[in-house]
Amino acid sequence: MKKRVEVGIDTAVLARNYGKIAARTAPARVLCVLKADAYGIGVGAYAKTLAAAGCDMFGVAEPFEAVELQAALGGSQGPDVQILSSVLPDEIEPMVERGVILPVCGIEEAKSISAAAARLGTVAKVHFKIDTGMGRLGILAAEAESVVRAVRALPGLDCEGIFSHLAMAYDPGDPFTSRQIDVFKKLVAGLAAGGINFKKIHIAASDAINNFPETFKPPFNVVRTGINLHGSFDPNGLRSLDLENALTLKTRIAQVRELPAGTTLGYGRTWCLSEKTRVATICAGYADGLPLALSNKGHVLVNGKRCKILGRISMDYATIDVSEAPEAKAGDEVTCFGRDGEENITPDDWAAIKGTHAYDIICSLGSRRGARKASTGS
Ligand SMILES: Cc1ncc(COP(=O)(O)O)c(C=O)c1O
Structure with a gap:
């Protein structure tokens, strides 16, 4: 029986969108954000298509999503899976065991990750999450240098990355973004001057990729993108990338x-x-x-x-x-x-009528009748 309502992904369009983002931001590498089940569409098809298109870094919001994504990508030996927001005390050990890259939002969390790595006889990869003005999660920028130094002294951690998230990047005219970028760059430069360097440095999500090109130039060498993969944009700001609705x-x-x-x-x-x-x-x-x-x-x-x-x-x-x-x-x-x-x-057309953004439209697609587990085709 044919479904009455069906969400579909054009995987060829998805791969093309990824390719366009990667080409624009190169040599920075692209971390695909598939949190909330790929914004409600179904993480499996997204993960497989993007991995086949060359993506080897994926991000989610929390551990349950990380487990599901890792399974879709062929297990812990597959591409990197990274939690971008927070990890709770009881979630740390299972995540370290699975080799999921974790955010460090503070020294106590880092100590727990270090202890879990010691118990498991492994090394945990972590990225410092710096709050430069988002006001949501992370190490306050003013305290970051000392926290980073203290965490790096802990055993069992591979501190491969440092990142932050922008609050106003959808508005190319808003000066707050430049202030956040400056704070972050000064921190990274100060740490580098003291001999502390990172393999991965990132601040851009889709909005910044479109509106603030400096966020994919050195010292930044990774960008994170979610909504642009679907071919959607924030209703404000520029549409610098020529993407198609997937x-x-x-x-x-x-x-x-x-x-x-x-x-x-x-x-x-x-x-x-x-x-x-x-x-x-x-x-x-x-x-x-x-x-x-x-x-x-x-x-x-x-x-x-x-x-x-x-x-x-x-x-x-x-x-x-x-x-x-x-x-x-x-x-x-x-x-x-x-x-x-x-x-x-497009979802963006609907967003304009509703007076919202495409995230709201895409994440609201119903789960009834199996509609939410999208079929794929091209
Ligand atoms: C930390 C972080 N990075 C990246 C993203 C991806 O954002 P976007 O879908 O706007 O590219 C999000 C989404 O909210 C996020 O929380």
Whole structure:
């Protein structure tokens, strides 16, 4: 039985997007961020495609994601898997055992990682996470030099990296980003002057790659990217990279009816037909990731034609005007976003209508009916 709602990834587009990011930021290396199950799409297909495209560094937010990602990449002997945010005391030993690269957010955490490495008779790779202004996690920049020195004195640690995260990089005109970059560069330079060097130095995520090219020039030699892999961007800022949307959300038509003028559609009766109209009810609603904000505003594609969403989107269904696609019938495919013929709708288009960013749209794609475990195709 064909799924009623399906998220798809075009793996060829995904690989091309990765290649474009890598080409733009070279010789810096690209760390692909596949946290939250690759932003809710399903980490397996992403990991395999990106590894085949040449990526050998992957990042996640937490240990459960690290375990799943490592399995998708062929185990602990595969490409590097790195936790970018935090690790809790009871999570440290299992992560060290699996060879997951860990963030160091403070001296106590580093001591626990060192102790776990000693118990396991191994060496744990770590990256210092420096808070230069994000205000979320990490070692405060003012304390970083002494913490780094103290941690490097601990046994069982390979302190291969140092990184930070930018709070305002979506806005190319905001001076806060330059201040964060300066603070970080001064720290790295000060440590280097004292003979402390790192194999991997990184601060850029997708926004900085597009808006702040200095974040992929020395001393930086790694960039992290998540949303750009999907072909999406922050709604603010530049789109310096020429990327393609890799995602599709498809559903099917449940029923087509010709409704008379004066008919009101759906909850709240927010749309009233001004004339006789062919209306199709589609098998996707807000439980499947169609933002309520698209009610009476958004479009979907049927047979390559843009069809306006009429009435309020409900949990499982939405109603659309198929006057431009009069041949549409029950069971036919509907492209909620993605390409159909000459027409193309992207998660970024939906984000603009909702007044949000593409992360919100992509991460909200529903999990019902197995839709969230994406199929792949190209
Ligand atoms: C530390 C860190 N690095 C990189 C990323 C990837 O960000 P983006 O998807 O904007 O490229 C994130 C995402 O929030 C993050 O938290």
